[in-house]
Amino acid sequence: SDTKPGVIIYATGGTIAGSSTSNTDTTGYKAGSLGVDILIEAVPELKDVAIISGEQIANIGSSNVDQKTLLKLAKEINEKLKSDDTHGVVVTHGTDTLEETGFFLDLTVNSEKPVVMVGAMRPATAISADGPMNLLQAVSLAASDMANDRGTMIVLNDRIGSAFYTTKTNSTTLDTFMASDQGFLGTFIGSKPKFYFEPSTPVKKPTFDISKLDELPKVAILYSHQDQDVALLDMLVDKGAKGIVLAGNGNGSLSESVKTKVKELMENGVPVVRSTRTGSGFVTDKEEGIGSGYYNPQKSRILLTLALSENANMDQIREYFNSEV
Numbered sequence: 315s316d317t318k319p320g321v322i323i324y325a326t327g328g329t330i331a332g333s334s335t336s337n338t339d340t341t342g343y344k345a346g347s348l349g350v351d352i353l354i355e356a357v358p359e360l361k362d363v364a365i366i367s368g369e370q371i372a373n374i375g376s377s378n379v380d381q382k383t384l385l386k387l388a389k390e391i392n393e394k395l396k397s398d399d400t401h402g403v404v405v406t407h408g409t410d411t412l413e414e415t416g417f418f419l420d421l422t423v424n425s426e427k428p429v430v431m432v433g434a435m436r437p438a439t440a441i442s443a444d445g446p447m448n449l450l451q452a453v454s455l456a457a458s459d460m461a462n463d464r465g466t467m468i469v470l471n472d473r474i475g476s477a478f479y480t481t482k483t484n485s486t487t488l489d490t491f492m493a494s495d496q497g498f499l500g501t502f503i504g505s506k507p508k509f510y511f512e513p514s515t516p517v518k519k520p521t522f523d524i525s526k527l528d529e530l531p532k533v534a535i536l537y538s539h540q541d542q543d544v545a546l547l548d549m550l551v552d553k554g555a556k557g558i559v560l561a562g563n564g565n566g567s568l569s570e571s572v573k574t575k576v577k578e579l580m581e582n583g584v585p586v587v588r589s590t591r592t593g594s595g596f597v598t599d600k601e602e603g604i605g606s607g608y609y610n611p612q613k614s615r616i617l618l619t620l621a622l623s624e625n626a627n628m629d630q631i632r633e634y635f636n637s638e639v
C-alpha cells in the first residue's frame with residue numbers, strides 16, 4: 315500500500331556495486347561499476363518494505379571518498395531527513411573506509427531518524443554475493459520504527475552495529491565489521507531487524523554542525539613503530555596538516571624522541587592525538603599528546619578534523635576525546 319515508509323538510497327560505489335567477468339573473483343573485480351538503479355532492480359523485494367528512491371552520489375572505491383563527498387552526503391541527508399516523506403536513509407559504500415563515513419555521519423546528522431551504512435565483501439557478480447541481502451536488510455532497518463534514536467548504523471553479515479564503535483577487522487571475510495568490546499546492536503532474522511536493547515547513546519557522543527562548511531582541515535595519521543622517524547611529523551605539518559593522529563603502540567606509547575616532538579608541536583598549537591595500533595581498547599590522556607579514549611586512529615582523525623573545523627582549543631579537544639582517567 316501507499317503507507318509504506320520512504321527510504322532514500324544514496325549510492326557511493328564500492329564492492330556492493332562491483333562487477334567482474336568471473337563469478338569466483340572476489341578480489342580483482344572493479345569496485346563502483348554498477349549504478350544505483352541496477353542495485354535496486356536486483357532486489358525487487360525492496361519495494362515490499364519501503365517506497366524507494368535512489369541517488370548516485372559517486373561510484374568509486376571507498377579509498378577515494380574524500381571530505382568533499384562527506385560534506386555533500388551529510389548536507390543532503392540532513393536536508394532529506396527533514397521531510398515527512400523520508401523515514402530513513404541508506405548509504406551504499408565500499409567497506410574499506412565505510413566506518414569513516416559512518417562515523418562522520420553519526421557526528422553530523424542532526425535527526426533521530428535512522429541512517430544506515432551498507433556494503434558488501436563480494437561483488438555483485440560473485441557466487442553467493444552478499445550485497446543483495448545486505449541491501450534488503452539495510453532498507454528494512456531504515457524503514458523500521460525501532461531504528462530511531464540509534465545514530466548511524468552499519469549493516470553487513472546479518473548484523474547491526476553502531477557506526478560509533480564498529481570497525482572493519484578483516485581484510486577479506488564476510489564477518490569483518492565488529493566492535494570487540496561494545497558488540498552489536500542487533501541482528502536480522504531474514505530481512506527483519508531484531509534489536510537487543512532499547513536505544514542508547516554513546517557516552518559523551520559529540521555532535522557538529524557542518525551546514526556552513528565547504529571544506530575541512532587536514533588531519534593525518536602516522537603509524538607508530540620501533541625506530542620511528544621524528545622528521546615525518548614535521549613533514550606532515552609542512553604539507554598542511556592542522557592536526558596529527560598517531561596510531562600509537564599499546565596505550566598510545568611513543569618513543570622518547572617522538573614524545574619530545576609531540577610536546578613541541580602541541581606547544582605550537584598543533585594537536586596530536588595518541589590512538590592505538592592494537593585494534594581496540596582505550597588510550598589514556600597524557601601531557602605529551604591527547605589520549606584518543608575509545609576512538610581508533612581512523613575515527614580519531616574524523617573527530618579531530620571536526621573539532622578543528624569549529625576552531626576548538628586544546629582543552630576542548632581533550633574534552634571531545636574524553637580520555638582523562
Ligand SMILES: NC(=O)C[C@H](N)C(=O)O
Binds near residue numbers: 329345377408410
Ligand atoms: N568490500 C569493499 O567494498 C572494498 C572496496 N575496495 C571498497 O572499499 O570500495
